Amino acid sequence: xxxxxxxxxxxxxxxxxxxxxxxxxxxxxxxxxxxxxxxxxxxxxxxxxxxxxxxxxxxxxxxxxxxxxxxxxxxxxxxxxxxxxxxxxxxxxxxxxxxxxxxxxxxxxxxxxxxxxxxxxxxxxxxxxxxxxxxxxxxxxxxxxxxxxxxxxxxxxxxxxxxxxxxxxxxxxxxxxxxxxxxxxxxxxxxxxxxxxxxxxxxxxxxxxxxxxxxxxxxxxxxxxxxxxxxxxxxxxxxxxxxxxxxxxxxxxxxxxxxxxxxxxxxxxxxxxxxxxxxxxxxxxxxxxxxxxxxxxxxxxxxxxxxxxxxxxxxxxxxxxxxxxxxxxxxxxxxxxxxxxxxxxxxxxxxxxxxxxxxxxxxxxxxxxxxxxxxxxxxxxxxxxxxxxxxxxxxxxxxxxxxxxxxxxxxxxxxxxxxxxxxxxxxxxxxxxxxxxxxxxxxxxxxxxxxxx
Numbered sequence: 001x002x003x004x005x006x007x008x009x010x011x012x013x014x015x016x017x018x019x020x021x022x023x024x025x026x027x028x029x030x031x032x033x034x035x036x037x038x039x040x041x042x043x044x045x046x047x048x049x050x051x052x053x054x055x056x057x058x059x060x061x062x063x064x065x066x067x068x069x070x071x072x073x074x075x076x077x078x079x080x081x082x083x084x085x086x087x088x089x090x091x092x093x094x095x096x097x098x099x100x101x102x103x104x105x106x107x108x109x110x111x112x113x114x115x116x117x118x119x120x121x122x123x124x125x126x127x128x129x130x131x132x133x134x135x136x137x138x139x140x141x142x143x144x145x146x147x148x149x150x151x152x153x154x155x156x157x158x159x160x161x162x163x164x165x166x167x168x169x170x171x172x173x174x175x176x177x178x179x180x181x182x183x184x185x186x187x188x189x190x191x192x193x194x195x196x197x198x199x200x201x202x203x204x205x206x207x208x209x210x211x212x213x214x215x216x217x218x219x220x221x222x223x224x225x226x227x228x229x230x231x232x233x234x235x236x237x238x239x240x241x242x243x244x245x246x247x248x249x250x251x252x253x254x255x256x257x258x259x260x261x262x263x264x265x266x267x268x269x270x271x272x273x274x275x276x277x278x279x280x281x282x283x284x285x286x287x288x289x290x291x292x293x294x295x296x297x298x299x300x301x302x303x304x305x306x307x308x309x310x311x312x313x314x315x316x317x318x319x320x321x322x323x324x325x326x327x328x329x330x331x332x333x334x335x336x337x338x339x340x341x342x343x344x345x346x347x348x349x350x351x352x353x354x355x356x357x358x359x360x361x362x363x364x365x366x367x368x369x370x371x372x373x374x375x376x377x378x379x380x381x382x383x384x385x386x387x388x389x390x391x392x393x394x395x396x397x398x399x400x401x402x403x404x405x406x407x408x409x410x411x412x413x414x415x416x417x418x419x420x421x422x423x424x425x426x427x428x429x430x431x432x433x434x435x436x437x438x439x440x441x442x443x444x445x446x447x448x449x450x451x452x453x
Contacts, residue, residue: 006071008064011035012084013075013098014054015044017152018166021141022073022101024153027052036062036084043145060087067093073101076169077390099166102141103174106161109139112289113175115165115206116183116217117199118335119282122274123181125310126286128154128162133306134290134299138162144329147308147315160293165206167199168192172206179292180210180229181285183217186334191362191391215243215288232263234288236281243288245280254346256280260287260301270301274309275316275326276342283307312440314342317447324350324430325450327443331359331436333370340377343432350430353380355419355442357435358402359387361394365401372405380410382422387437420445 009026013019014035020043027033027050034053037044044054055062060083064070072088072095079085088095114124121143128140129148137156143164145152154162165172165180168189185203187196200221207214207222210229216222218235235241237248245258246266254275260267260283267287272279283304290300309315318325324347330339336356343352356375358364364371364386375381383399383406403413414422419442423431433439433446 005069006031007069008032008034008066008071010063010070010072010088011074012072012082012088013037013078014047014052015039015041016075016077016098017043017143017145018102018141018164019073019075019098020044020047021153022098022105023047023052024050024151025105025139025141025155028153028155032064034062034064058083060084063088063093067091070094071096073098079390097169097171099169099171099174102163102171103176105141106163106175109159109161111161111163111175111177112138112179112293113163113165113172113177113210114181114183114285114289115167115172115203116181117167117186117188118330118332118338119183119278119285120164120166120181121329122279122310122313123183123282123285124162124164126274126282126304126307127289129307130286130290130295130300130303131160131162131293132156133303134295136160136295142310144310144313147311148306167202167206170202173202173209175206176209176211178210178212179215179289180207180213181215181289182207182220182222183285184334185220186332187366188332188363190366191360213292215285215292217285218244232288232292234281234284236277236284243284245284248277248280250345258283260284262288262291264291264297267297267301271305273305273307274314275346276314276339277345278314278338278342279309314339317443318431318450323428323450323453325446326430326432327440328432328434329436330434331363333367333374336371336374336434337377339432339434340374343430344377347430351379352430352432353382353426353428354378355382355384355423355431355433355439357384357387357416357433357437357439358399359436360389361386361391361397364399365394365397368401369405371402372407375402375411376407378408380426381406381408381412382419383411383413384416384419384435384439387435387439389437420449424449
C-alpha cells in the first residue's frame with residue numbers, strides 16, 4: 001500500500017471519523033493527501049489546518065491526474081453513483097475500501113482491536129491511552145476524538161497498533177489482531193446483515209482471526225470450540241467473569257472508584273476518569289487488553305484515572321448547580337439505554353430531558369420499538385426527524401414510528417430547525433442530546449444558550 005511509486009493518496013469521504021485517521025496517517029508518512037466530502041465539519045476543518053486539501057463538490061478535476069502514483073481510498077458510506085467514484089473506477093485508479101487500507105497498515109504489527117456493536121470507541125481510545133501514558137506507546141486508529149490528545153490518530157515507533165474494528169460492511173474482517181475485545185453483538189446494520197444471526201456469524205468469523213486472546217463480554221454466544229485464541233470474559237460486576245469490577249463507589253463528582261478483579265489478582269482503588277457506570281465497564285475491558293498485553297498493573301490503574309474520555313461519549317458541556325448538559329453519540333437502542341442509565345447513576349433524582357435524532361431510515365425501521373422503549377426511560381423526550389446519511393427515504397418510515405411507541409410522561413416531535421426555540425422555552429435540569437447524525441452541530445449553540453441563563 002506504500003510502494004515506491006505511490007505519491008498521492010486521495011480519499012472519497014475524507015470527513016468520516018475512520019477515514020480522517022487514515023488520511024492523517026498517510027500525511028504523517030509524507031504522502032500528498034487530499035479528498036472529497038459532502039459537507040464541511042470540525043473534522044474537515046482540522047484536516048485542512050494540517051495541510052490536507054478538502055473540497056465539497058463532486059468534482060473529478062480535483063483527483064490527482066497521475067493514475068499510477070495515486071491510491072484512492074473510499075468509504076462504503078458514499079453513494080455508489082457519486083461522480084468521483086465512477087471516474088476513478090473508469091480510469092484505472094487503484095481503489096480500495098477504508099477497511100482494506102486499515103488492514104494493510106496494521107499487517108506486520110501487533111494489532112490490539114476492539115470490536116462490538118457499541119462501546120468500541122471509548123474502549124479502544126482507553127487502550128491507546130493506557131499504552132501511551134504507561135510509556136510503551138502505540139499507533140492508534142480511533143473512531144472518535146480522544147479528549148486527552150485532541151485527535152483520532154496516535155503515531156508511535158513501537159510496532160503496536162490499536163484499532164477500532166468496525167462491523168459495518170464487515171470491515172473488521174480485514175483485521176487479524178493478536179488480542180481483540182468483543183463488547184456486544186446486537187442487531188445493527190441490518191441493511192447489510194439482514195438479521196441478528198448474520199451479525200453474530202460475522203463476529204464469530206472475526207473472532208476466528210484473532211491469534212492470541214479474545215476478551216469477550218460475559219455471556220456472548222462464541223464458544224472456545226469456534227476459535228483458536230483463548231477466550232477470557234469481562235463484565236461490569238458479574239463475579240463469574242474473568243475480569244470484573246467489585247467494591248464500586250460513586251463519588252460526589254459523578255466519577256466511580258472500583259477494584260478490578262482479574263486472573264492475576266486484584267487492582268484496588270481505580271478511579272475512572274470518564275463519567276458513568278458504562279465507563280467502569282469500558283475500563284474493565286481496556287484493562288483486560290493491556291494486562292494480557294503485558295502492561296504493569298499500577299500503570300494501568302494510573303492511566304484509567306487520567307483518561308478524559310472521547311468527544312461525544314457522555315461528554316459534559318455544562319456543569320453548574322441545577323443545570324447540566326451532556327452530549328452522547330448513542331444511535332442504537334442498547335446505547336441509548338446504557339447512556340440514559342449511566343445518566344440516572346450520575347444524576348440521581350434529577351429530571352432528565354433528552355433530545356434524540358434518529359440515524360438512518362433502515363435503522364429506524366428495524367429498531368423503532370427498541371428506540372421507543374429506551375427513550376421511555378427519560379422524563380422528557382424531544383424527538384427530531386431522521387438523519388438520512390447515505391440513504392434515500394423509505395415510504396412510511398419517519399420519526400413518528402418511534403414517537404408513537406414512547407411511553408414516558410412528556411414527549412414532543414419537532415423539526416431540527418425548531419430545536420433551539422423549543423429548548424429556550426423550557427425549564428431544564430439535566431439536558432442530554434443523542435444521535436450520530438448532525439445533532440452535534442447544536443452542541444455549541446446549546447452550550448452558549450445554557451451558559452447565558
